[in-house]
Amino acid sequence: MRINRCLILMIINFLLLINPVVMASDYVDWHNHWAQEQIYDWVKKDLISGYPDGTLKPDQEITRAEFFSLVNRVFGYKELAGFNFPDVKESDWFAGEIAKACAIGYLAGYPDGTCKPHNYISRQESAVVLARLLKLETSGSLAVNFTDKELVPTWSLPAIKAMVNNGYLVGYPDGTFRPEKAITRAEALVILSRITGTLFNHFGVYDLNQVIEGNVTINEQGVVLKNTVITGNLYLTEGIGEGNVVLDNVLVKGITRISGGGENSIFIKDSILGTIFVDSTLQKRIRLVAQGAAKIELVNAETDVLLEGAAKQGFKKVVVQGAKTELIGDFAEVVVKKASQIDLLVGTIENFIFTPFAEGSAVNLAPQTEVATLIIAGAVKVTGMGIIHFAEIMTNGVELDLEPKEMIVGKGFSVKIVGRGGIVKIPSGVIGASKKIGLTSVSVIGLAKFGEELKANVMPARARVNYQWLISDQKDGPYRNIVGAVKKTYQVGAQDVDQWIMVTAEGMGNYSGKVKSMAKGPIKPIEYLSSDSFNFDLYVDFGTPGSEVIGKLKKIVGINGTHGERGRAEIAWGIINYNPNQVGSYQAVGKIILPAGWGGEPINITATITIRPQRNVISNTLKAVIDVKVGLYKDLWY
Structure with a gap:
């Protein structure tokens, strides 16, 4: 039978209510695309925009110029540098992007001197650009055994290994890599998304109180990141410029690469960072300030840096590789691996080490600064008015403006001491250790908290001593020995919570006396x-x-x-x-x-x-619903 027209209109109206009409302008070519999630995120962050016809063309191959533009935008690069590519004109829309790429140093051009901006960029070319930009480790073997690995040329293999091994580039379902295949706009976006991870490109306070899986990138100044755990790497890019960024109670499980910040500094407050690489491609000095309970295991200073260790633990180890490095605070170890200028402005260095490759380095120790142990294996000049408690010289060509309290000069070597009415050449041997040396002090370094490691710091630093850690439920004692706690370090356990801890050091060999530290505590949970x-x-x-x-x-x-x-x-x-x-x-x-x-x-x-x-009950209910629907359909169409 034929259904009533009024009933048909009612049904149509009902269907329109539950399925509203979609305007043509809402239909875009990336809805339901395999890269839809990343595309939406980038659109939301104003990193990409569509064409005048409302499309993004995600499956269209991307040119080299377009790729460089994406890279510059996501990392926030703004600095320009001159270039001399015959196939790039100043009037070209991408000329500024090429200038940014040259300023950062990830674009070198082809052997014939051209840039080829209109060429589509291949997978292997993108790998070389990004591995160079990120300074990825290119040694080792390829983690994935691609079926077409013989097609990968030697010039791109190291970069491809680095990108694949870090999970930034992947192969195809059939097991191939296809190094010469041009990448699409969507593929470029996804690769960059894997690298940058969660991106903060607008100033503001981000109090997340959450764990972020993967990398985090900050490319804008004025960002305050709080209460966050980052499972991957943290990138602070050149986009920060001369501004500042604050990390407040942030744990970074991967590396941190700092390329921006300038004089206004990166503040690291109550945060834990494993390894930091300071690397300003623009050769600007970066200032890092550790505050509160901040703990940084290692800083690799590859470009000029000022480190201010105002925190209780601060910077544990610093490796200097050709950079002018200024230090304020107490540092457990400073290792110099290339000729550098190091200025200790305020504070102490427990172990100050110069490798043979640090030849030509210069050191200045400001008044009232102290170096516990100075080990020199490359020709170095030390000036200033600080104090060196012990020095070991293992090369020729070393010149000291200040004489260490105790010094060993290796066999066959000599050192020049300035200040004994001129320059005095000291031959090999032991100086200043012919009589007993008294211990001057011992202190406890570390946080008074469960799970932390406390470390005894005795002066003179190279003194041979016996340690004994003690504990009490009151600051003023009485203290009792902690059984078995006789090493330089002590791991704080749950049983120590609410207790006070101290350490004693008793001299051995050429060292005499017994010193006791101040009490540390109460130990907090x-x-x-x-x-x-x-x-x-x-x-x-x-x-x-x-x-x-x-x-x-x-x-x-x-x-x-x-x-x-x-x-x-x-x-x-x-x-x-x-x-x-x-x-x-x-x-x-x-x-x-x-x-x-x-x-x-x-x-x-x-x-x-x-x-x-x-x-x-479920069966009966479903049966009843089905019966009703079947009956309705029969009435409508038959």
């Missing part, structure tokens, strides 16, 4: 910050007892401390008003039980427990 996000929700069958439901819930959760610490906590669950014979949803509340050595008030975890209806 790790402060709880957050628990890992996890979907604890459960679906259970009708009639499942509450005890069985609780047995199925996750009992352990990962937890995070305020300074990037990680741990595991137990969860004690309870279900509110649970009725196993009543279909519906119930709320379960999990109380986090912190492990020993942790403090704070964790926020309870919640989960939704949904009881499924009995299966025969």
